[in-house]
Amino acid sequence: MDFGSTLKILRLTSNISVRTLAKRMSVSPAYLSQLENGKSPPNQKRIAQIERMLNLQHGYLQQIAMHSADPRLDYLGQVPEALEFLDASRAAKIEADDFTQLSEILLSGGLGWLRKTARVWLNEKRKSPTPALKREGAGPVLLHNFLNENMIFRFTKAKRKLALLSLLANKIADNSAELDADEVYARLIAKDNETNTGVGGGVAIPHCFAQNLDKTVVALALFPRGIHWGSVDNKPVYAIFMLVGQEKQRDLHVQLLARIAKLFSKHRFAEKLVKNNRPAEVMAFFEKAARTVS
Numbered sequence: 496m497d498f499g500s501t502l503k504i505l506r507l508t509s510n511i512s513v514r515t516l517a518k519r520m521s522v523s524p525a526y527l528s529q530l531e532n533g534k535s536p537p538n539q540k541r542i543a544q545i546e547r548m549l550n551l552q553h554g555y556l557q558q559i560a561m562h563s564a565d566p567r568l569d570y571l572g573q574v575p576e577a578l579e580f581l582d583a584s585r586a587a588k589i590e591a592d593d594f595t596q597l598s599e600i601l602l603s604g605g606l607g608w609l610r611k612t613a614r615v616w617l618n619e620k621r622k623s624p625t626p627a628l629k630r631e632g633a634g635p636v637l638l639h640n641f642l643n644e645n646m647i648f649r650f651t652k653a654k655r656k657l658a659l660l661s662l663l664a665n666k667i668a669d670n671s672a673e674l675d676a677d678e679v680y681a682r683l684i685a686k687d688n689e690t691n692t693g694v695g696g697g698v699a700i701p702h703c704f705a706q707n708l709d710k711t712v713v714a715l716a717l718f719p720r721g722i723h724w725g726s727v728d729n730k731p732v733y734a735i736f737m738l739v740g741q742e743k744q745r746d747l748h749v750q751l752l753a754r755i756a757k758l759f760s761k762h763r764f765a766e767k768l769v770k771n772n773r774p775a776e777v778m779a780f781f782e783k784a785a786r787t788v789s
Contacts, residue, residue: 498560499533500757501749503694505549506531507727508702508752510690519548555746636750638713638758639781644774646670646714653722660684660701663714663737671739673707679739693726697765700755702738702748711740711747715777719769733765758784 506516513531517524520541529535537545542556584594601609646666654662660683661676668676682703686692693699714737721731736755740748758764764784771777 498537498556499531500760501556501559501753502545503531504700504752504756505551505749507694507756508690509549511549516545516548520544636747636754637781637785638751638754639778639785641711641713641751642715642778642781644778646712647717647774647777648715649717649719649772651719653718653720656687656722656724657684659716659722659735660687660737663701663716663735667712667714667737667739671708671712673709674705674712674739679703679705683737691725691727693724693732694756694759695726695728695730696756696759697721697730697733698755698759699724699726699732699735700738700752701735702740702752704742704745704748705739706742708739708741711738711744711751713738713751717769717771717777733769734759 506513513524513527517527520527522541526535530537530541537556537560539557542560543553545551546553546556648663648666661680664680664683665676668674668679682705683701686703687701692701716735716737718731718733718735721733724732724735726732738748738751740751768777768780771780
């Protein structure tokens with residue numbers, strides 16, 4: 496999750512336009528757009544000002560900005576396998592001097608030498624591979640960890656917004672014993688009346704909170720031909736993510752919203768997504784995106 500994507504989704508879910516927020520901050524809309532697109536780094540004064548304008552907890556955006564500014568964290572987001580190496584290093588109890596020597600070997604021998612050495616070792620170990628360590632709680636929030644194939648739906652014909660919201664609310668309720676479909680639908684409608692859930696880039700994110708929910712529930716509806724949603728960019732919507740989250744996990748809810756906005760800001764992401772016909776292909780698509788989009 497980066498600062499710009501988080502700022503954009505928080506602004507949109509607060510139903511505030513770029514022009515309105517810029518006016519309240521006494522800055523130009525162009526400057527605010529640069530912040531959201533990651534083209535201009537925010538300073539602490541502006542971050543604190545945005546937090547006040549959006550009624551956020553003090554320091555929330557500051558923490559995200561600090562993480563976004565570190566190129567090493569960006570690298571970990573782009574190459575999450577590096578975290579598996581760190582997990583393996585910790586399990587093997589590699590110490591500071593060992594890391595120093597590894598760095599010297601890599602810098603002196605080069606990447607080609609490292610890959611050649613690794614291939615030789617892997618060929619010797621091919622008959623008795625060591626399972627990779629599972630990584631938990633690291634890196635960005637990943638959509639495929641919240642989706643499952645039973646909650647991915649593909650429609651060849653357009654549907655009206657309210658009918659689709661009702662359908663997805665029932666699907667979610669059928670898969671979560673704690674949820675009531677009518678209550679979820681009512682909360683979704685209330686949120687949709689409050690703010691535009693069509694955030695642009697071919698995606699809409701109707702969302703709400705529910706009580707007595709054990710975990711966040713996500714459903715995905717795909718429309719290869721697109722449907723009208725009244726989005727902020729006035730363009731068709733091809734993917735509708737429905738999120739029903741826990742009241743006590745609002746930060747996770749925001750991270751998921753920001754992650755979706757980040758993915759669909761990539762060129763032709765929605766177009767590529769709807770080319771996947773089966774739920775298993777959709778899951779694989781998001782797993783691949785997790786490795787390429789930080």
